[in-house]
Amino acid sequence: MTGGIVFDIKKFSVHDGPGIRTTVFLKGCGLRCWWCHNPESQHPQPELMLRPNLCIACGACAVTCPQDAIHWDSDQYVTDRDRCQRCGTCVEACFANAREIVGQEMTVADVMDEILRDRAFYDQSRGGVTFSGGEPLFQTDFLAELLSACKAEEIQTVVDTCGYAPQAAFDRVRQDVDLFLYDVKLMDSARHRRVTGAPNDRVLSNLRWLSAKGHRIIVRIPIIPNINDDEDNLHETARFLRTLSAVERVDLLAYHRIGVDKYDRLARTNPMPPTDAPDDSRMTEIEQLFRDYGLQVKTGG
DSSP: OOEEEEEEEEEEEOSSSSSSEEEEEEOOOSOOOTTOSOGGGTSSSOEEEEOGGGOOOOOHHHHHOTTOOEEEETTEEEEOTTTOOOOSHHHHHOTTOOEEEEOEEEEHHHHHHHHHTTHHHHHHHTOEEEEESSOGGGGHHHHHHHHHHHHHTTOEEEEEEOSOSOHHHHHHHGGGOSEEEEEOOOSSHHHHHHHHSSOSHHHHHHHHHHHHTTOOEEEEEEEOTTTTOSHHHHHHHHHHHHTOTTEEEEEEEEOOOTTTHHHHHTTOOOOSOOOOOOOHHHHHHHHHHHHTTTOOEEEOO
């Protein structure tokens, strides 16, 4: 049985598909979106996250670290991430819960154990399970087995994807997916590469292909000021989506700054320049723009 790296399992989710859901977050993603609110999802391996504001400077982490990767520097304990092996010894020793390992190895049986605990809620609400990330297709083998296990239990499935995966990966899992939540960010490939690290041709071609196969799709568009909210991009996106018969609805998701502090906790630089969320009036204008193309639109997921 295949195993994989899971970085979170959220119960009672109501924003990742119909009804009450369990959302399983798989680690790893081929994109590096500037605005990503789950940067801990990007790298495929477990990572150390710190909460310096919780640290009580007791020194237990430094004493117990088998790699001698933690030392006192001026006024705080500092972790040498090149030496850190992410073994979790310091996490267990930390009384203040200031340290955590994000991402753990789980088997399909482990994940299904969590999923099946809330089966009654899925049945009552017509909900189910959503696989998100990161990019869940980054772990194709693991995702395929999880989806198959859900179908064997007659649990409704959703895959929340950025679309940046080989078409063969989509082909492998698609028959066990009831609904795709599919991100579309930018229509211009050069602009897409600049803010995500990769061109968009694979993203758009996979979306066309899934639509041609007749799969249920809800397209999700993050609305990010000064990144993709210009009229040219919005109109081009709407014209493209209008050609896809399987797209049931377009969800417009307003940019937010939740998760910005995670970059510091991961010792990474946040690539996103300071940006305010779009105001309600701008979101209403954009919603109307997509409606004018004959698309079903909803603000929020």
